[in-house]
Amino acid sequence: MKVYGDEKSGNCYKIKLTLSLLNIDYHWHAIDLMAGETKTDQYLAKNPHGKLPIIELDDGRVLAESNAIIGYLAANSSLIPTDEFEKALMYQWLFFEQYSHEPCIAVARFIQLYQGMPAERLAEYESLHVTGAGVLTLLDNHLVDHRFMIGQQFTLADIALYAYTHVAHEGGFNLASYPNIQQWLANVEQQSGFIGMFD
Structure with missing residues (x-):
């Protein structure tokens, strides 16, 4: 399996973290977002949307969108509840992450960290x-x-929300004001197979 990603990206980190937690082998292909490497003809042939991350399976199939990717990777694992209502709650938080959390926490970080x-x-x-x-x-x-x-x-809800929350300070958010988030971050980091964004 090939993973195309930018190591500073929380969305890409979700993939890296999920693969590590599940002990799945993969090859990381570094893509420089700010250098325009997602806009090359070669990359657009794999993902016409021109965004990161994507995974490419051994048979050549390509999957985009970080939460769809981690859902595929974690199929039949303990990262997805077997109870249908709890599974729906997981998806509720995954949608929340993409539509409410990421658009403010990650974008503020992008403006500060990537764009200066x-x-x-x-x-x-x-x-x-x-x-x-x-x-x-x-x-x-x-x-x-x-x-x-x-x-x-x-x-997976924890993985998705952890990715940008743990670096929210890089977007100017002071996590010291949120003690329960701080404890939750520590709980995530105690999981077997946990790996940091730049590890």
Whole structure:
């Protein structure tokens, strides 16, 4: 299996972390997002959307979208609940991550870390902090009585939300204000097979 990704990307890190937790062998192909390597003809032939990450299977099939990829990788594993309602809760958090969490936490990080805070995006950055604070507060409140997002079971929901939450400070968010998130991050990092973003 080949994984095409940028190691600084939380979406790409989800794939790396899931593969490590499941002890699945793969080949990492580094793609420099800022150098335009997702816009080359060679890459667009694999993913016409021109985004990261993608995986390429041994038979040549290609799968995009980080949460779809980790769902494929984790099929029939303990990372997906067997109870149908709890499985639906996992998907609920996966959708939340992509539609509510990532658009503010990850984008603020992109503006600060990747782009170096250009003046023309400052107002957007400040607006993202208002939205992002609400998202982090929601997570912190949820985690008051949850070890993981679905309760006691570590699932794909934790992997997806961990990816950008643990580096939220790189987008200007102060996680010291969210003690339950901090404990949850530690719980994730204690999982067998855990690997850091740059490990």
